[in-house]
Amino acid sequence: MKPADVLAVGTSIINWQMFGLLLGGVVWGTLGDKLGRIKVLFGSITLYSIANFANAYVSSPGMYELIRFVAGIGLAGELGAGITLVSETLSKEKRGYGTMIVAAVGLFGAVAANWISKYGWQDAYKVGGGLGVLLLFMRIGTFESGMFKNIEQAKVSKGNFFLLFTNWVRFKKYLCCILIGAPLWYVVGVLISLQPEFGNALHSTQKLNAGDGIQYAYIAIALGGIVSGLLSQITKSRKLIMMIFLLLSAVSVVVYLNSTGLDSRRFLWLCFFMGFGVGYWTLFVTIAAEQFGTNIRSTVATTVPNFVRGSLILINLAFVALKGHFDAQKSPDSMIVSAYIMMAILTVLALLALSQLKETFGKDLNYAEPL
Numbered sequence: 001m002k003p004a005d006v007l008a009v010g011t012s013i014i015n016w017q018m019f020g021l022l023l024g025g026v027v028w029g030t031l032g033d034k035l036g037r038i039k040v041l042f043g044s045i046t047l048y049s050i051a052n053f054a055n056a057y058v059s060s061p062g063m064y065e066l067i068r069f070v071a072g073i074g075l076a077g078e079l080g081a082g083i084t085l086v087s088e089t090l091s092k093e094k095r096g097y098g099t100m101i102v103a104a105v106g107l108f109g110a111v112a113a114n115w116i117s118k119y120g121w122q123d124a125y126k127v128g129g130g131l132g133v134l135l136l137f138m139r140i141g142t143f144e145s146g147m148f149k150n151i152e153q154a155k156v157s158k159g160n161f162f163l164l165f166t167n168w169v170r171f172k173k174y175l176c177c178i179l180i181g182a183p184l185w186y187v188v189g190v191l192i193s194l195q196p197e198f199g200n201a202l203h204s205t206q207k208l209n210a211g212d213g214i215q216y217a218y219i220a221i222a223l224g225g226i227v228s229g230l231l232s233q234i235t236k237s238r239k240l241i242m243m244i245f246l247l248l249s250a251v252s253v254v255v256y257l258n259s260t261g262l263d264s265r266r267f268l269w270l271c272f273f274m275g276f277g278v279g280y281w282t283l284f285v286t287i288a289a290e291q292f293g294t295n296i297r298s299t300v301a302t303t304v305p306n307f308v309r310g311s312l313i314l315i316n317l318a319f320v321a322l323k324g325h326f327d328a329q330k331s332p333d334s335m336i337v338s339a340y341i342m343m344a345i346l347t348v349l350a351l352l353a354l355s356q357l358k359e360t361f362g363k364d365l366n367y368a369e370p371l
Helices: 003-034 037-055 061-089 095-117 121-138 146-152 161-165 168-179 182-192 197-201 210-235 238-257 264-277 281-290 297-328 334-356
Strands: none
Touching: 003 037, 003 061, 003 161, 003 297, 037 061, 037 121, 037 297, 061 095, 061 146, 061 281, 061 297, 095 121, 095 210, 095 281, 161 168, 161 297, 168 281, 168 297, 168 334, 182 210, 182 238, 182 264, 182 297, 182 334, 197 334, 210 238, 210 264, 210 281, 238 264, 238 281, 238 334, 281 297, 297 334
16 A cells, blocks of 8 residues: 555544444444343444454455444444443442443553554454453343333333434433533544644654554543542532543643643653543543433433544544634644634533533432433
C-alpha cells in the first residue's frame, strides 16, 4: 500500500467499526430487553471474540473493514448488558460499586492492546480473540437479573427503541444522557489522537506518540472511573461528582493547550491528566442505566455509550470546519483556537444536560416505562 493511502484506509476501517458499534448498540440493546441480559452478554462476547481472531488473517483492506464492522457489532453489546445486569442485581445502595468495577476493569483492555500490538498486529488480534473466549468461560454461571425475570412475561413493551422518541420527557432525558458523555471522546479521539498535528501546533521538541498517549489516557480513565464511582457512593450523589469531573476535564484541556514546547514525557503526563479528567465513563453509563425503567434499561445502557462513541464523527466534522474557518482567516493558531472552542461548547452542553437529569443514587429501579 502506498504511504499516501494509509491514512485514508485507516480512517475508513475506523469508520466501519464505528458504524458497527452504532448498529450493534441498537440491536443488542433491544435484544437485552426482549431476551435477557445474560443472552446478550454471551452473544456479544462470542461475536467479537470470533471477529478479533479472524482479523489476524485478513489479506485486504476490504476484508479488514468487513471484519472490523462485525467486531464493532459484537463490541457494542457487552458494556451495556453488563452495567444493566449489575445495576439490577446489587442493592440500590451498593450498585455503584459494581458498575464502577465493570467499566473500570474493562478499560484496561485498551492498555493491554497497545502493549501487545508492539509484538505485531496479527498476534494482538489472536490474543484479543483468545482473551474473549477466556472471558466467556469466566462468565459461565452468571445469573439473570431478577428485575428482568419479573417483567419477562408481563404485557409491557420491552426493548422498543422507538419508545424513547414517543414522549418528549423521555427523549429529552435520553438526549441528555448522551450529551454528558461527549467531552470524553473529544479528548481521546481528537486532542490525544491527532498527533503530530497538535505537537506541531504546540511546538513540541520531540516526536509525540499518539498510541502511548492513548495508553496513558486509558490508564487514567480507568483510575478516574474508580475514583468517581467511589466518590459518588460516598457523597450519595452521581450528579455532583459528574459535574466536578466535567469541570476537571475542562481544566486539564486548558493546561494541555497552553503547554508549548512539549516533550514526550510531558505529553504523556498531560494525557494522563486529561484521561483522569474524563474518567467519568463508569459514572456516565451508570447514570444512563438508572434513568429508565426495566423494559428499556438495556436498550438505553447499550445505545447511549455507543452513540457517544459515534458522536466523534460529528465532533471531528465540527472541529475540521472550525479549523478551516480560522485557516481561511490566516490565523497562526487555528488548531489551538478550534480546540478551545470545541471543548467549551461540549463542556457547556454537558453541564446543561446534566442539570436536566434527576439524581439517581439510591433510586428504586424495579419499574417499567409506560407507553
